[in-house]
Amino acid sequence: xxxxxxxxxxxxxxxxxxxxVAVSLARVHGVDEDVVEDVRLAVGEACGxxxxxxxxxxxxxxxxxxxxxxxxxxxxxxxGVSLPEADGERAVALLAGRADGExxxxxxxxxxxxxxxxxxxxxxxxxxxxxxxxxxxLRWTRRP
Amino acid sequence: MAWxxxxxxxxxxxxxxxELRPARCRSATLSVCRHPLGVxxxxxxxxxxxxxxxxxxxxxxxxxxxxxxxYGLSWLISAIATPVLxxxxxVDALTPSRPASWLNARRTHGAAxxxxxxxxxxxxxxxxxxxxxxxxxxWTIIAVGGEIDVYTAPKLREALVDLVxxxxxxxxxxVEKVDFLxxxxxxxxxxxxKRVRANEGNLRVxxxxxxxLKIFRITGLTKVFAIHxxxxxxxxx
Numbered sequence: 160x161x162x163x164x165x166x167x168x169x170x171x172x173x174x175x176x177x178x179x180v181a182v183s184l185a186r187v188h189g190v191d192e193d194v195v196e197d198v199r200l201a202v203g204e205a206c207g208x209x210x211x212x213x214x215x216x217x218x219x220x221x222x223x224x225x226x227x228x229x230x231x232x233x234x235x236x237x238x239g240v241s242l243p244e245a246d247g248e249r250a251v252a253l254l255a256g257r258a259d260g261e262x263x264x265x266x267x268x269x270x271x272x273x274x275x276x277x278x279x280x281x282x283x284x285x286x287x288x289x290x291x292x293x294x295x296x297l298r299w300t301r302r303p
Numbered sequence: 304m305a306w307x308x309x310x311x312x313x314x315x316x317x318x319x320x321x322e323l324r325p326a327r328c329r330s331a332t333l334s335v336c337r338h339p340l341g342v343x344x345x346x347x348x349x350x351x352x353x354x355x356x357x358x359x360x361x362x363x364x365x366x367x368x369x370x371x372x373x374y375g376l377s378w379l380i381s382a383i384a385t386p387v388l389x390x391x392x393x394v395d396a397l398t399p400s401r402p403a404s405w406l407n408a409r410r411t412h413g414a415a416x417x418x419x420x421x422x423x424x425x426x427x428x429x430x431x432x433x434x435x436x437x438x439x440x441x442w443t444i445i446a447v448g449g450e451i452d453v454y455t456a457p458k459l460r461e462a463l464v465d466l467v468x469x470x471x472x473x474x475x476x477x478v479e480k481v482d483f484l485x486x487x488x489x490x491x492x493x494x495x496x497k498r499v500r501a502n503e504g505n506l507r508v509x510x511x512x513x514x515x516l517k518i519f520r521i522t523g524l525t526k527v528f529a530i531h532x533x534x535x536x537x538x539x540x
Contacts, residue, residue, distance in 0.1 A: 279521035
């Protein structure tokens with residue numbers, strides 16, 4: 160098992176750097192070449208979502224990413240915006256600001272699109288929210 | 304030449320507006336907008352995040368409800384709260400012929416408050432997005448190249464808004480030379496479509512790249528956009 164950890168300031172300009180790292184590691188860990196583009200887009204989306212969440216909440220701590228070659232590739236994208244403890248559908252609803260009658264403002268419309276992309280691009284997606292922030296885990300299996 | 308500033312954030316005082324008014328200007332209004340996604344500087348919850356759009360005089364009325372039209376919104380200024388805004392931005396350094404001085408002033412400002420902020424157009428060639436606009440009959444074709452992502456999409460949004468404000472309601476966005484498109488870019492295209500439709504216009508997309516078409520499909524936007532194989536096909540009918 161090999162792991163790469165990356166911390167980036169919550170700045171949209173750094174999302175591209177994250178995408179480049181993700182593509183490089185996808186190739187290192189044997190993700191099928193046809194799927195590398197999916198990795199690029201999905202990790203960029205997850206990171207962009209985290210940047211937007213930090214911006215909305217005025218949180219300045221870094222976005223934390225962990226890349227694991229398991230084999231295939233597992234990417235954890237963690238923001239530092241505190242939310243109630245939740246997993247799965249409930250966590251996704253919290254991200255979209257739909258839970259508890261909370262209003263997430265203009266960005267709420269974007270959340271379903273981002274989730275649709277993540278689910279369409281990764282083999283597995285899991286979302287966990289909590290007091291420490293939200294972690295979106297994306298997983299790609301290694302093709303034979 | 305009148306520099307026009309627009310004030311949209313009530314937390315900025317009239318005194319700040321007065322101080323920002325360039326000495327050489329006949330009139331000045333201040334425009335401070337909440338930070339759009341992508342240029343949010345570091346900050347804390349009790350400080351307003353402000354962006355100042357630099358606008359210059361233009362004879363045509365515009366969609367902003369005033370008699371001035373933006374001279375491109377390419378100099379988006381990041382500032383944090385009124386005191387910093389007052390201290391950090393040196394408006395008198397500006398001249399219409401030397402917009403670079405504005406960027407220099409902004410960089411100084413960023414360094415002075417120790418809060419690095421970034422924005423499209425502020426890193427020289429770092430913005431990996433190109434836009435070329437041309438007209439074919441009733442249609443305006445915007446050929447986009449490079450990467451449309453959370454960082455560069457504001458530049459495309461600005462271009463589309465400028466075109467609509469200039470009365471161009473029939474747009475073709477050619478993404479054949481786009482290497483990368485994310486949900487932010489899709490959002491900008493949807494926003495452009497809404498704007499032109501509000502004026503009974505249309506926005507069509509030219510795309511044959513499978514990896515981009517896949518993104519349109521996953522998000523269901525193939526039902527929203529007319530996607531064509533070529534500019535010629537897009538501008539027919």
